Amino acid sequence: MPTIAKGLEGIIANSSRLSMVDGANGQLIYLGYHIDDLVENCTFEEVTHLLHRGKLPNQSELDAFTRELRSHRSLPEGVVEFLKHAPKDAGPMDVLRTGVSMLGLYDTDGKYQDRALNESRALAICAKVPLIVAAYHRFRQGLEIVEPRMDLSEAAHFLYMINGEEPGAESAKTLDVAYILHADHGMNASTFSSRVTIATLSDIYSAITSAIGTLKGPLHGGANEGVIQMLEEIGSPDKVDEYVAGKLERKEKIMGIGHRVYKVLDPRAPHLQSMAKKLTEELGETKWIEMSERIATIMREQKGLNANVDFYSATVYYSLGVPTDLFTPIFAISRAAGWTAQVLEQLEDNRLYRPLTEYTGPEEPQKIIPIAERA
Ligand SMILES: CC(C)(COP(=O)(O)OP(=O)(O)OC[C@H]1O[C@@H](n2cnc3c(N)ncnc32)[C@H](O)[C@@H]1OP(=O)(O)O)[C@@H](O)C(=O)NCCC(=O)NCCS
Structure with a gap:
């Protein structure tokens, strides 16, 4: 009998250049860079570029990348309407999951395997995830949403969008470091979920929706x-x-x-x-x-x-004054960089995930009893 790797423990399901989780030595590497060095020397935007584009950007690449990322700081009207009317006591992770799923409804380009379109979608998702979280948080308090700004970093902008005022430099830097630390992490449960979904040649919105639902649980991001x-x-x-x-x-x-x-x-x-x-x-x-x-x-x-x-x-x-139920959404905001990069990578050399299961049902063939005679 083959042995069962419950929870797929110890199974190497694919290869990835994006991150290495060295469990024995307690190291985390993104594309060859140690996280200790990344938090010391880089911003979350640079790390997102590293994951999405495969290299740390030079200044002009970073400027162009940041401009493109920030150009996606808006939500479709239908998503805003949903966020306005979502139950005030809904869980922000549930709202985020539905909001990201809805983003897919407003993308009518099709061509779900097109690399250039998916790179752009990946950045758009990274930019819109914090907007969904912040907009819902404002609406549930009976407040209006804050107009996005184009001059703030991802971390500073999120704090600005939830509080309505620009954060101090130190708060923004602290959140930026937390974002970098959460950006990617090998084949964790939510990343696996996103890869399983995209590997069916579904679409990137469905993949990130799967990931958010998976991150929510208390054994993972919750x-x-x-x-x-x-x-x-x-x-x-x-x-x-x-x-x-x-x-x-x-x-x-x-x-x-x-x-x-x-x-x-x-x-x-x-x-x-x-x-x-x-x-x-x-x-x-x-x-x-x-x-x-x-x-x-x-x-x-x-x-x-x-x-x-x-x-x-x-x-x-x-x-930092963030409400408790936004902690896991913050994890999702930062991990969106990794999820989307992993989805792009999965599509480069795709193979459907299809493990086996050991059947433990009845061994003898069961005879069907007519429904009226069943106990
Ligand atoms: C992360 C986690 C799911 C990994 O679990 P896993 O690899 O499946 O390991 P198990 O849950 O089988 O735990 C192995 C043993 O350590 C114990 N253990 C693991 N995490 C524990 C915890 N947080 N508190 C108390 N005991 C714990 C288990 O009870 C088990 O003990 P046993 O062998 O005596 O039964 C688990 O450590 C956990 O549930 N932690 C709390 C949730 C959490 O912080 N998740 C975020 C992960 S980044």
């Missing part, structure tokens, strides 16, 4: 929301030990801890940890980082598990 809920539930640093002990005793998971691939520290976590520390100190609200660090220590010592990307990003977004 974990960052779960971290803040947990910190709020714990309340203060002196309650951490008792809380974690209770969770472990009940065999419940601690959100933001553990990883399928990283067996050592997730290389994204220390960047987010130091940003979370700095921000909470500036706000004079150090209990969040104190609680987080204590949880991470207990989990490392008792279970040999480390903090992942979601663990400290939660405190970073919280400290």
Whole structure:
């Protein structure tokens, strides 16, 4: 009997030049560049260019790329109407999933395998995902949407669009770094979803819609929301030990801890940890980082598990004043760069994903009993 790789653990399903997740050594590389160097030296726009176009841009390439990206800062009227009328208590990830799906309705160009059209669609999706999140957030508060601006970076523009005022340089830089750290990550669940969808030769909107639905779950991108809920539930640093002990005793998971691939520290976590520390100190609200660090220590010592990307990003977004239910959408905004690049790459050398399943139903042939006689 062949062995089953439950959750496809350890299976190499394809090759990709885009990112390397080195689980044994705790390294994350985008097209040969270490994320430590990228956050130190580049902006999210440069990293998006790297993923989409295969190289870090020179200044004139970056200018042209940024102009093109920003030219997509608008939403079809029908999508705006949907966002206006979506239930005020809907989950922003659900709204985003539907909004991206709707974008496909307004693209009448067809030719879903055309490389040039798909490159342009990929950039348009990256530009429109934050607009959908921000517009819904404004509408649900009874506010009007903010007119997009063409002079702000992706990170600064998102904060501007949700708050209606331009963020400080430091907030924008913090979010920019978080965007870079989340931009791509090998064959994670949502990327896999997007590749499975595009591999049927569907279309890029369907692929990104699949990815958003997959990211939403608490075992994937949804974990960052779960971290803040947990910190709020714990309340203060002196309650951490008792809380974690209770969770472990009940065999419940601690959100933001553990990883399928990283067996050592997730290389994204220390960047987010130091940003979370700095921000909470500036706000004079150090209990969040104190609680987080204590949880991470207990989990490392008792279970040999480390903090992942979601663990400290939660405190970073919280400290930036972002509402909790926009944390996972922020993950989606940054990962849209990777998803779209992965979709383009999948189409370069496509093969349908079609794994097998081990049948565990009845072995003997079943005789059909007429419906009126069935028990
Ligand atoms: C990310 C995750 C899904 C990876 O899971 P996986 O590779 O399928 O590993 P498993 O869930 O099978 O966990 C293996 C063991 O570690 C334990 N474990 C893993 N993550 C844990 C966590 N966050 N809290 C407590 N225990 C955890 C499991 O209970 C299991 O223990 P056991 O062998 O005694 O039963 C898992 O670590 C998790 O659920 N983490 C919390 C959610 C999260 O932060 N997700 C974001 C990932 S970036």
